[in-house]
């Protein structure tokens with residue numbers, strides 16, 4: 001993994017546990033790569049014979065010019081989180097959208113024809129919104145910085161060729177209440193509520209949470225954010241970010257090794273890492 005910083009990542013524990021469980025001869029190592037060094041770092045995969053790498057903040061977009069090929073889903077997102085070295089050709093993928101969508105499907109939720117509210121308009125929101133729009137959901141983006149929400153809505157609508165996404169500011173409480181009451185899915189992609197600021201909660205009207213709303217918070221530290229606790233209290237189905245972390249990692253593992261890793265082993269490694 002190349003990131004900056006990488007000190008708190010759970011990915012090495014998760015991947016090394018899967019490697020050990022399968023008896024494979026690999027090792028997954030985090031490297032702290034400053035932003036201006038991503039070019040030499042990524043080309044070192046070829047020199048060193050490394051089979052692949054995950055990319056995290058701030059490298060997911062910067063890496064694009066250094067790759068030989070980019071898979072369509074990563075092309076659409078303009079962001080790569082997984083690189084595979086295939087006979088010295090570097091191929092970029094994005095497994096974040098599979099990471100997001102597979103736990104949703106496993107929980108029995110199909111986005112087709114549903115109304116979704118996505119909080120945030122950053123990197124994670126991009127993967128989530130593209131995926132949900134392609135899967136047939138009508139989406140309202142809600143963000144603190146309206147320009148970012150508008151830009152993302154325009155980008156996704158252009159990409160799917162239909163008006164699937166509109167946007168609101170958190171301050172538009174009445175409209176946001178109506179939208180939430182009519183929605184079946186609410187996804188928090190903001191970092192609000194993430195440790196160490198776990199007392200924070202996204203500024204939404206909590207009285208608009210309802211039992212018919214599936215509330216998916218991408219945060220995994222803490223495992224139950226205040227948003228998820230509020231949703232659970234009204235009887236809504238909830239999901240935290242652990243499954244997304246495991247599924248995006250599993251998809252990358254499969255790209256590199258051609259082997260489907262044991263998801264339960266990866267999840268146990270993440271849970272153990274979170275307790276530390």
Ligand SMILES: NC(=O)c1ccc[n+]([C@@H]2O[C@H](COP(=O)([O-])OP(=O)(O)OC[C@H]3O[C@@H](n4cnc5c(N)ncnc54)[C@H](OP(=O)(O)O)[C@@H]3O)[C@@H](O)[C@H]2O)c1
Pocket residue numbers: 099119120121122123124125143144145148189190191192194218219220241242244245246248
């Ligand atoms: N489970 C997983 O595998 C997984 C994967 C990816 C990300 N995530 C989680 O998703 C979250 C976002 O990651 P990211 O990469 O998308 O980050 P990002 O690109 O920095 O985007 C952060 C978003 O949060 C909003 N935000 C931040 N502080 C806020 C505040 N005080 N009030 C209102 N909005 C605020 C930002 O709004 P502005 O546009 O106004 O700045 C932006 O929309 C993080 O918690 C991350 O851990 C989880």
